[in-house]
Amino acid sequence: MSVNVMGIPADYDAERDFATSGTVVCGDCGTRVKPRTLESLPPHGCADIQASKRATAYAIAVMNLLHAEFPDLLVGNGFILDQHGYVSCRIMEHARRPDPTLEVTLDHPLVANWRLLAEPRQPGRVRVGCFRVHLSPQEAEREGRVNAALAAIAEGLE
Secondary structure, eight states, X not given: OOBOTTSOBTTOOHHHHHHHHSOEEOTTTOOEXXXXXXXXXXXXXXXXXXXXXHHHHHHHHHHHHHHHHOGGGTSBTTBOTTTTSHHXXXXXXHHHSOOTTOEEEOSOTTTOOEEEEEXXXXXXXXXXXXXXXXXXXXXXXXXXXXXXXXXXXXXXXX
């Protein structure tokens, strides 16, 4: 049995479901609602649910990239930097409600050379920055590579 992105079976029959249970599944967000008629669904936070799912998908994709590029993000020099999902929660919050002042340290807190920042040209999206006094060519290349990958993630989810 095939299902769509929201987990709804491909052969789902809203009219039959409404006739038997009095409820239907919203095709946009997957929420089961109880409409009065099949002509329109009652308000059920569909836009919020979709925005939350998009923010979660974005945060997961960004965290996968960050874990590959910054392996010390989970355990760095004795500090557990993302122990309770702090970084991923900040990314999700930023995706839902853009914060132009977003700044999260990605390496050791006392060094703070690598930081996750708000992307000024794309509200709700992030970029990385290296704040060493003397940036090496390898660090400049890494910063460009990671930011290109972050831009590709943002583009792919829109």
